Amino acid sequence: MTKEDEKVIPVRVALRCRPLVPKEINEGCQCCLTFVPSEPQVIVGNDKAFTYDYVFDPTIEQEEVFNTAVSPLLSGLIRGYNATVLAYGQTGSGKTFSMGGTYTSEQENESTVGVIPRVIRRIFQEKSKCADCEFLLAVSYLEIYNEEILDLLCTSKDKPIISIREDPKDGIKVSSTTRN
Numbered sequence: 001m002t003k004e005d006e007k008v009i010p011v012r013v014a015l016r017c018r019p020l021v022p023k024e025i026n027e028g029c030q031c032c033l034t035f036v037p038s039e040p041q042v043i044v045g046n047d048k049a050f051t052y053d054y055v056f057d058p059t060i061e062q063e064e065v066f067n068t069a070v071s072p073l074l075s076g077l078i079r080g081y082n083a084t085v086l087a088y089g090q091t092g093s094g095k096t097f098s099m100g101g102t103y104t105s106e107q108e109n110e111s112t113v114g115v116i117p118r119v120i121r122r123i124f125q126e127k128s129k130c131a132d133c134e135f136l137l138a139v140s141y142l143e144i145y146n147e148e149i150l151d152l153l154c155t156s157k158d159k160p161i162i163s164i165r166e167d168p169k170d171g172i173k174v175s176s177t178t179r180n
């Protein structure tokens with residue numbers, strides 16, 4: 001990719017291949033991908049080559065994924081730019097592992113911690129470096145399941161129905177979510 005391309009393409013695609021899980025090993029499954037050393041390229045079977053912005057083979061750990069693909073977005077975020085990290089893949093491919101990985105404060109420093117807790121940690125680190133700035137941090141947590149949007153931070157039993165609306169001024173908006 002040239003310097004010019006970097007300026008105009010605002011989306012980067014990373015391919016991550018997880019290791020085989022014990023069940024797959026027991027069933028005799030084998031990895032059908034070959035990784036090209038030092039190139040962001042993967043070969044499926046014998047001859048189908050695909051190139052991405054980043055390719056992470058099964059040996060690559062959470063820290064390197066974060067440092068390579070996510071950390072540059074945070075530099076922009078601190079300077080006021082929006083950023084989105086989207087995990088996409090078939091069921092069992094490793095989206096939750098890559099994005100999550102911490103459920104208790106004891107797990108916070110484990111190497112398996114994923115993107116979301118690492119991002120949150122970095123935001124608070126940056127905040128503490130900037131004593132004379134005012135920060136407002138808010139978080140919403142939504143799940144889209146069977147085409148319904150669920151507000152995962154809403155504790156009430158009668159959860160409000162959440163819809164997606166298009167606002168002429170603010171663009172696409174998700175209505176009335178809980179912000180903590």
Ligand SMILES: Nc1ncnc2c1ncn2[C@@H]1O[C@H](COP(=O)(O)OP(=O)(O)OP(=O)(O)O)[C@@H](O)[C@H]1O
Binds near residue numbers: 089094
């Ligand atoms: N990079 C990895 N290293 C080791 N284990 C991994 C890795 N990625 C995923 N796994 C393991 O693979 C299994 C499936 O991963 P995960 O649950 O994250 O998939 P998913 O894409 O979120 O699935 P679903 O869409 O069904 O929720 C889990 O047991 C997880 O621990």
